[in-house]
Each structure stands twice: as C-alpha cells, then as structure tokens.
Amino acid sequence: MIEAFEKRTVRQAEAKVVAEHPQGSLMKKAAGEVSDTTVEFLLARGAKVEETRILGLVGGGDNGGDCLYALSYLAKLGYSCLALILSDKPHKKALAAAEKAEVTIERVDLSGSARQIARLAARRARAAQVWIDGLVGTGVNGKLREPLAQVAKEISRLYESRRLKVLRVAIDIPSGIFTDDGRLPGPFFGADVTVTMGGRKSSSFLPPAAYHFGKVRLVDLGLQMKEPRLARLEATDVGALWPVPGVEDHKYTRGVVQVVAGSSSFPLTGVMCVEGAGRAGAGMVRYVGPEDAAFAILSRFPEAVSGVGKHQCLLVGPGIDPQDNSRVHEVVNQAVQAATTGIPLVLDAGAIDLYPQIISQIPGGNLTHRAVLTPHAGEAARLLSALGAGGGRGGVSRAEVEASPAAWGQYLADKTGATVLLKGAVTLIASAEGAMFSQTGAPFWTGTAGSGDVLAGIVGAVMAQHQARAEQTGHQLSPSQVSAAVASAVWVHAMAARKAAGLPFTTDDPSRGVSLGAPIVATDIARQIPQAIAYALEQA
Template sequence: MRAAHTVAQVRAAEAPLLEGLPPGALMQRAVHGLLSHAVRRLGRRVYGSRVVVLAGGGDNGGDALWTGARLAARGARVDVLAPGGTHPESTAALIAAGGRLHRVAAPGVAAPGDVPAETAEDNSGTLPDELVATLLTRADLVLDGLLGIGGRPGLRGAYARLAELAPPERTIAVDVPSGVDADTGAAPGTAVRAALTVTFGTYKRGLLLGDGAAHTGELALVPIGLDLPTPDLVALDDTDVAALLPEPGPADSKYTRGVLGLVGGSDRYPGAAVLATGGALRGGAGYLRVVAEARAAEHVRGAHPETVVTVIEPGDAEAMLAAGRVQAWAFGPGVVPDAAARRLLDALIGTDVPLLLDAGALDPFAEAFAAGFPAEPGAAAGRDVLARRGAPVVLTPHEGEFARLTATALGWDAAETRRELADDRLGTARRAAAALGATLLLKGNRTLIVDQDGAARVNTTGTPWLGSAGTGDVLTGLTGSLLAAGLGALDAASVAAYLHGMAGQLAPRPLSAADLPATLPAAIAHVLAGAAG
C-alpha cells in the first residue's frame, strides 16, 4: 500500500529531524537515494554523460545540485541552469567538482541578478535561449529541482521556459515535478513532465492525483526516516488487492459466496445489462440475479446462460424485489432515468443490503435525495434516510454525472464544481461524500474512492483506452459482485477499480468494453502473481 501525505504533514514530520540531526544531514539522505536513481537512469555510464540540473533556490534545488556534484565528481559534464538564486552549499560543491552554473531568463527578459557571482563559472550575462535549448536537447539526463513541495502550481517566465524545453523522457523530477501542486495534483499552465519522480519520505498526494499523476511518470520513494501520521490518501497495490479478493472455502456454496441482484438494461440500452453481467460474474459472488426489461433480459440470457433472469415491466418495484433474496443490489447500467427508474430506486433504498447506483440511477437518486425518499416517511433529508439504512450506498459517477448529481442533490453550482474538480479533485470528492452520506467512486484518469468519513483511496491502474462506452457498466457489475461477496463499500470499490484498470491494461488494442469481462481472470492472475513475487 502506498501512503500519501499532505505538505503540512510532511513539514511537521521533518521538523524534529531537522532539529536533532546535524545541518544538511536530512538533505544528504535524500541525495543518496536520488543519486542511485540518476545513475540507474544513465545506465551506470556516468563518465562522459551530459547532465543538466534545473536549480531553484529551495531544498529541492539543493538536492539536485548535490546530486549533480556527485555526478560531476564521477566524470559527468554537469551544467546548471538557474533562473534565480541557488542553494549556497550545494552550489559551491558542484562548482568544486567541475560543474558549470549558468544564469537563465525567459527570452527577452533581463537576467536575474541573484545568482552568486563567486560561485558562477561565467556570470558575464544570461545564457542565450538557443544555448539553453541545446544543453537540454543534448542532455542524457535532466534533474528538475526548480520548485519543491511548497511551490505554487503553474510556472512562469524562465521557470516555464525551462519546463517546456526539458525532455520528458530523460527528466527526473526531484520530490515533485515543478509546477505541480504537491497536495492537489493541479498543474495549470506549464509544469515539468518527467519520466521518473523521486520523492522523499512519503508519497505526496499530488503525485497520485489528476494532472499531477500525468506529469510524474514512474514514481520512486526514498525513505529518509520520517515519523508520519495516518496517511491522508492511499493507493492499493497487488498485495493489498490479493489479500482482499474473496476466495471460496471448501464448505462454500453458490449462496454462501454471496448473491448479487443486478438491475439494468432497457429496451433502449439492452447491451449495458450484458456488460454489467459480465463484470459481475467475475467479482466473486456465487449467484447472480439479473432483473431487466424484456429486451435486455433476452440479451443477458443469450450472452450469459449462468445467470437467473427476472423480467419486469418498467418501474415494477414489487416484481424486482420478488426476484429473491440478495446480499447486495447494483442498479443503473442502461436504465433510462425516468419516473419508472425512480420507483425502482425508492424500493431499493428501502432494502437493508449494500446498494450501488450508477448511470441511469444517479439522476433519480439526486432528485430523491433533494426531495426525500418515500421509503422513510417524514425524513428531514436524504442523508438521514441513507444513515438509517444500516447498509452503505455506493455512487459511481464520472465527472459530468458528478456535477449533475451534486447540483441536484446538494445545490452546488455545476460550473463551479467542474472548476473545483480541476483545482482539488480529492477535496471536492470528500465534501460530496460527506454531504451525501455515501461512498463515492469518482471515475477518471485516476479514479478516486472516498467514503462519507473521509477515508480516501486513489486507483493507479488503467489506461486511456478505457475511455469508451460500456466500460463503466463492467465496473458496476464487478463492484456489485464484490459487495455481495462480503467486502465493505470502500474495499469493494477500490478492488473493483484496480482489477478493472488492470484488465484494461491487459486487453487487446483498441479495446472495447466487451473485452473486459474476458480479460478479468488474467487481471486477477496478474495481481496474484505480483503479490506472490
């Protein structure tokens, strides 16, 4: 499990070490780890290699400069590009090892005046932009130490120019890519894109979230001895998922392994029920009851004869519940969000088992949440109804559905919500989960799973190829099956997102949603092998 912390938590954990250790000792711990990754990236051919250090004035710049000094001492040509002041001790060490320090400015801008003249090899003027570009183009390795975890997102001036010129495939970011918000992952404007980010002490939230994840590349952690609190965000790995996967025992039957009730499909969208059924059959539950309108039911029977299918008329809640006892319900794929769907929703809210709502169930849920559920006469608010259920509700929107859901259910401004998602995806999801009293699986390039108490997980598997119609239906079925098999809401949603993303990575290219159910066994085998080895 990868644990991520906020900048404030990291600062607080660093404080006692900075007080108790000799000056610079904590930085040298970071430098030792960074150096090993730099040497590995150079293929252990340090002598004669070309290394460029992008150095700001903070500790990240110091880490990069000390690493540059070590590489220069081993025979690398090391050039430092500094838009402003640099860390004094590490700058002196780099110059003593034969490195070169250059002042840089954005094209057409006067040179900064705060690079120490006594440490610069040539401080007669700003290095021309074309020479800056040449150094970066020819570099075998670039170390990005422009800004640290306290830097603001988005770069300007010479900082932005260096980020634009740095070759992503040969750049290592120090602790966090410059221009990425270390807490939120926001990266408006220009930010460094790295092939590898070497982070110290703990993962920073912004390295796992949103745009920050896209700028981070591969992620490596260097322990430096921090005593950290409970993580603010976690990402599961193979070992975690393998430990959570339901595994039948010798005394289990199809009933004891869990029964899922899946309500989906319609005459308009019959295929969604087929896709959701495919995901559900791979989630660990032993028995699947599918409740669908006639056309969708026919499609499910043809594709998955192992399912037990109940045909209902639109909105017939009594017939739906009469399909049989289940350990969880999943409702929404292929459902038309109309008055008939609302009747089914009200009935499902009144049950006492975990309930997953997706796609066509989300708009009726939002309307019912705002108006109150008939299942709880006299309830003051939708959140009170959910709290009284005694079993969790899981909501699985993508960003557009999330904006509509929160606008209708909570009165949020949809346009402002989209901006807040871009600025602080995790914070916005946390506020919504708390206000709704539900577990939220917010789909995206880094899917977030957040429960009503604020516990949060980010999924790190997946591929852009999953951005196609129907893949979410498979995820709904898979998550519902894991709920029925006995996993809690946070675990079921997290494991499902992980396996769904892994299946996407293993599926043929270009993939379609129909590829995913058949690929899920390979994804599970991959996870189990990773956990074992």
C-alpha cells in the same frame, strides 16, 4: 498499501528527523537517490555517458542543494553536467561540492526580464538530454513566481514540441505543483520520474497533478507519520481483501448481485454488468430487465438468472432511458428498497441522474456509506449541480470537476452520505469518513464503451461478497471496509484491462520503456477479471 500525506505532515516529520542526523547527511542521501535514479533510467534508454549532457535547474534552499549534490555525483561518474543557478541564494556547501566535482556552474543574472531568463533556460535545456528539476520544493505554496513561472512555461513548451527526447527528473515534487488537492493553479514542470523525500505527497495521487509526476521513487528517511491523506491498494492488499469461498460456501453465501440495467432503447447494456459481476466471483447474478434483453443476456451469459430475488447487493442504472417511465419507476423503487433495508446499493450511469427521485423517497433523505455512486466527471457535474453546488453560477461544469476531482468527489460523499467512486485515469474513492483512495494503472485503451459497465459489475460483486460475509457474522460493513472493497474492485478492473491490452499487471521497470499495449473492448476486460484476481491472491 501505499500512503500519501499532506505536505505539512511530511515537513513536520522531516524536520524532526533532520535534527537527529548529522548536518547535510539526509540531503546527500536524497541526492544520491536522485543520481542513482537518473543513471538507472539513462541505462534503460541505452544512453551513453559520453553523449549525455545533464542540466540541473537549481533553485535556493534544500531542493537546490539536493540538485547540486546530485550533479556532483553524476559528474564524478563522467557525465557532462551544467548547473543553471536560478537563485541568488544557492546552497553553499552543495555548490562547493558541485564546483569541486567540476560541474559547470552558470549563474543567471536575475535582474534581467523573466522572458530573457526563460529563453536562456530553454537554450540550455535544448542542448541537454536530461533535465533535473531542483527549483522549488514543498516549502512553497501558491503559484510559481517570476522568473520561474516564465521558465516553466518556456521549458514546458519546448518539451511539448516533441522535438527532443529528454529525461525529466523532479526532486521531491515537480516545481509548481504545490497544492495538496491535485489542482494546478499555474505554470509547472512535468517529470518522467519524481524522486520524492520522506513520504509521498498527496498531489502525486490526485489528478490532474498526478498525471505530471511520472514514476515516483520514494527516498525512505525513516519518518513517523500517522493519518495518511490518501491510500492506494496494491496487489498484496487486494489479495488479502478479496473474499475467497470456503469449504462450506455455496452460491447464496458467496454473494448474490441483482442487476437492474437496460431499457427498450438500450436493451443489451446489462450484458457487461452481468458478466463483470459473474467473473468477479459473485455466487449468483440476477438480471431484471426487458424480456428480450433478458433472453439476449442469458444467451451470452447463461450462468445468470432472470428475475427478482434475494440478493446482497443491488446494481442499478446502466442503460436506463430516462424517457422509459416504467424502467425509471422500477429503478427508483428497487433503489429505495435497498437503501431503506441497508442492502449495499450501486448507483451507476442513468441511476445517478435519478438520485433526486430516489433520495426523496428514502426516510431521512440520505444514503449511507453502503451505497456507492460511480460517476465520471460529466455525471458528477450534473449531480453536483442538482445538489445546488456552484451557487448562482449555473451549477458545476465537467471542466471544474476535472480540474479538482478530489475536492468535488469529497463534496459528493459528504453531501450524499454515500461512498463515491469518481472515475478517471486516476480513480478516486471518497467517503464521509477515513482516507480517500486513489487507484490507477489502467491503460488508456480502457476508456471504451461498456468498460464502466464492467467496473460497475465488479463493484457489485465485491460488495455482495463482503455483505454476505457480514450477514454470516452478524455485523455491518463499516465505511472503511466499503471504501477498501470498492478500491479493490477498481484495481481488479484496471489490471484486467492491462492484461487484455497485452501489458503486465504491474511494472516499475524503466527498461520496459513506455508500452502502450493494444486496443481492447469491454468484453476483453471482463474475460480477464479472473486472471487479475488470481494474480492478487498469489501476491497476498
């Protein structure tokens, strides 16, 4: 499991370790990792030493010192290096080391206008094949100040013009990304790889900031930290968590999922939910829906059973037409029954909009952590608005959720009492207790019709399987167990999508470059679910 921490937590632990080591030793170690990572990625791209020019954007303090030492190491390897000093207080010893290694030093006249300074930085960047961002580290809060804000705008504009093929390396965090909640309050630098010190920063796990870290390489400084802000499951974790049937298990003890999906307007929506649940290991999947839809679904997935029966998880919502009163009534009644009896409940798609109706009939007026809400940003915005968030501003917009999904996802979890799975390129799992999970890895092709229905089916299956185990042992699923189970379902969905798109399950190998894979449809994802689970079990 990968953990991420708030900046303050890392800095406090780092200060203690720094005090116990010879002066400058940890900075040199960090700089060495920056240098090694830069060389690794350049070699993977086939870049030649004599044809590669490296620009270091150097600020003050330790971040600038890391950059200067890294440039000195790269210069000793034969690379042409320029240190553009954008601070009136560069790290003295690191600067001396860079000068000794024959790094070209250019001190910027900071008395000039921000625009002039930014244009100078852009000219130097245009002439380089590598940009090392050593401007500002985690010791700064808020937005970048001038002239650095203007430098960030100008260099980002240059990169986005796509006229250059450049490797962007950030030290610790990309400059300008200072928040712990993933927001982007102002101009910032993006990176292709971030070499982070001591511990992963929470912003590297949280969108939209997480989209701009690139690959993250951790420099282990031996920090001792507790209470991570965020966690991310990997294959070994999923393999250890995934319920595996034993010799005495049968279809009822392996977990039964009951799916209430589809309506006269969207009769076949339940297909993807049923198949997702079945292929994820549920002992049985029951489908409750229109007769013609049931016939079509059973024709496609004959392993399913039509009709209501005993189950360990109820999945409701996909394809429910709000104008279909009989289906809405059925969804609300079944959801209320599950929530009242403590059976795990997954509210997906149309059922999220029915939350006010459902909650009004539940004693106490709250869900528990055993209920899982699975909104995308638009559905989350509607639910937040229905709950009164946004005050007199007319509610919460989708753009607001996308700008700060961690905060809004946690708000939903706290307000509803449920476990919230907020979907996106980085999917967040929040609950009222414990760390938030952040899962990623799915190819961009995953955003296709029916993909969310497959994910809902996987969530339903893993919840049913864990609930079946809990019933056998006589205990209830804890908030941390539910969050981890939901995170494992998200991991399986992402890896199944990767496999379907022709991509490896996981890779941090720069020699592979950027592999986009191929277009997929939801059924492709569903068919690869068993392979994704098998891979996780092999790694455990």
